[in-house]
Amino acid sequence: MQKEIDNVKGFQDFLPPESLKRDYVKKIIEKWFNLYGFVPIETPVIEFEELMASGSEDEAVSDRFRLTDRGNRKLGLRYEFTFQLARIFRQNPNIKLPFRRYQIGEVFRDEPTSSERFRQFTQCDADIIGDSSTNSDAECIALFADILKELKINHEIKINSRKLLNSIIKSVQIRDSDAVMRELDKKEKQGVDAVKINLRKYAESSQIITLFKLLEKDIKFFKENAFDGIDELNELAESCSQHKIKVKFEPWLARGLSYYTGNIFEISSQKSSIAGGGRYDNVVGKYSARQIPAVGISFGLERLTKLVETKTEDSPKVILISISQDAEAIKLSKQLRKSNVPCTIFFDKPSKALDYANSKKIPYSIFIGEEEIGKKKYKLKNMETGKEALLTENQLLKKLA
RNA sequence: GCAGUAGUAGCUCAACGGCAGAGCGCCGGAUUGUGGCUUCGGAGACGAGAGUUCAAUUCUCUCCUAUUGCCCCA
Numbered sequence: 308m309q310k311e312i313d314n315v316k317g318f319q320d321f322l323p324p325e326s327l328k329r330d331y332v333k334k335i336i337e338k339w340f341n342l343y344g345f346v347p348i349e350t351p352v353i354e355f356e357e358l359m360a361s362g363s364e365d366e367a368v369s370d371r372f373r374l375t376d377r378g379n380r381k382l383g384l385r386y387e388f389t390f391q392l393a394r395i396f397r398q399n400p401n402i403k404l405p406f407r408r409y410q411i412g413e414v415f416r417d418e419p420t421s422s423e424r425f426r427q428f429t430q431c432d433a434d435i436i437g438d439s440s441t442n443s444d445a446e447c448i449a450l451f452a453d454i455l456k457e458l459k460i461n462h463e464i465k466i467n468s469r470k471l472l473n474s475i476i477k478s479v480q481i482r483d484s485d486a487v488m489r490e491l492d493k494k495e496k497q498g499v500d501a502v503k504i505n506l507r508k509y510a511e512s513s514q515i516i517t518l519f520k521l522l523e524k525d526i527k528f529f530k531e532n533a534f535d536g537i538d539e540l541n542e543l544a545e546s547c548s549q550h551k552i553k554v555k556f557e558p559w560l561a562r563g564l565s566y567y568t569g570n571i572f573e574i575s576s577q578k579s580s581i582a583g584g585g586r587y588d589n590v591v592g593k594y595s596a597r598q599i600p601a602v603g604i605s606f607g608l609e610r611l612t613k614l615v616e617t618k619t620e621d622s623p624k625v626i627l628i629s630i631s632q633d634a635e636a637i638k639l640s641k642q643l644r645k646s647n648v649p650c651t652i653f654f655d656k657p658s659k660a661l662d663y664a665n666s667k668k669i670p671y672s673i674f675i676g677e678e679e680i681g682k683k684k685y686k687l688k689n690m691e692t693g694k695e696a697l698l699t700e701n702q703l704l705k706k707l708a
Numbered sequence: 709g710c711a712g713u714a715g716u717a718g719c720u721c722a723a724c725g726g727c728a729g730a731g732c733g734c735c736g737g738a739u740u741g742u743g744g745c746u747u748c749g750g751a752g753a754c755g756a757g758a759g760u761u762c763a764a765u766u767c768u769c770u771c772c773u774a775u776u777g778c779c780c781c782a
Contacts, residue, residue, distance in 0.1 A: 312755085312756095313755070313756085313772060313773055314773075315772095315773090316772080316773065316774090370780080370781075387782090416781080416782090418709095418780070418781065419709075419710095419778095419779080419780075419781090420774090420775095421776080421777095422774090422775065422776090422777075424781085424782080428782095430782095489780095539726090562782085563765095563780085563781050563782060573782095580782065581782095582782095583782065605782080606781075606782090610782090630741055630743085652729070655740050656739095656740065656741085656742095657741050657743085658739065658740090658741090658742065658743065659742085659743095660742090661742055661743035661744085662743055662744085663743090664743070665743050665744055666743095668745090672742085672743090674742080675743090676741060678741080686741095688742075688743095690743075690744090693742090693743085693744095697740090
């Protein structure tokens, strides 16, 4: 019986050139994380089910992959990183705060797939733990804005406050504010009218009308009327302008995760969301008998990579063609690599080597044969112009390095 | 998870209830120390399983995967 060969739904391979593009994007992300003073951490992919489930009634919890080991432990694959921070701070209470950590790694969700939603994806998180200042909120946004700038991705940054949205909803006497927030968050996708209709399940039409009138007001209005959470939101807006970052106040914005406690933000590009984040002051200290404030930003490597246009190099700079002079070729390759020149050696016929160089767009080839060794020189060929030159090893290194 | 659509070579696509084809790509030769062009040749596919049939890639069912919408979520 022939076995079926297929990827599991929602899991994918990355082959060149896609894999190289991912690597390129990832390196830029890591560079900026470091420039903002974040340090990397790594955590296990598998955790106890209880750790992932406890406390929060978050919907995401039901969408995680569950497993059991031979000792019958009830385990699961991590579906995000944040809950692991609570464990880490319980086990390492002496971590100096504020702690700026980043993590890039695979997370798993057993949920429906679509063209941009996978069941395994690479999540990139940067969080500032132990600082309640809104300057930290702004820095998370600024960090991501710098990444997008380098990747040349157009984007829009939206900010809101969970506290503000809650108090807006409560001010019109609607009870089920969580459900209402979930509906409001769909405005972008489904349109205002659809949202209004869906809200009838939770509120009277007069309440809905009042609610929508409020949602059209600006920050100033909410400040004058002393709505809850508006001060932090206002500070965030000011801090962003100090970073010279344009943000848009979007009172509809709710974001999915229920653990947000204050300012929230979302960055979108070409109408789809590519990053989100906010303040979650009650998660990290969950097992630690103290409150540990935190704010962070999170985004997926796949979605970001999809928006990047840059072409990436998938070839070495030089191909060494050994014409029955393997020892000499290997010796030269060592020298080139020492000088940071990526190269590969071809031990086949020269015509094959050149053909390979063409199809891989390798810019230079070097002939290493009896003739060259006799003269203690190497023949360097520019693959684009076809020009050849006999050079000594030092001349070669100088030219290619 | 539910509903719709789809799945033929590595890719893009044909045809067909009765031998499955092209272009591009790949491999090899012409060309044993010089590539891109040319030319000759080669390998390679009906997503998987079951059923109907003399005969199934084609019709039916189940499963898998992709895609769209819903639910949900980033």
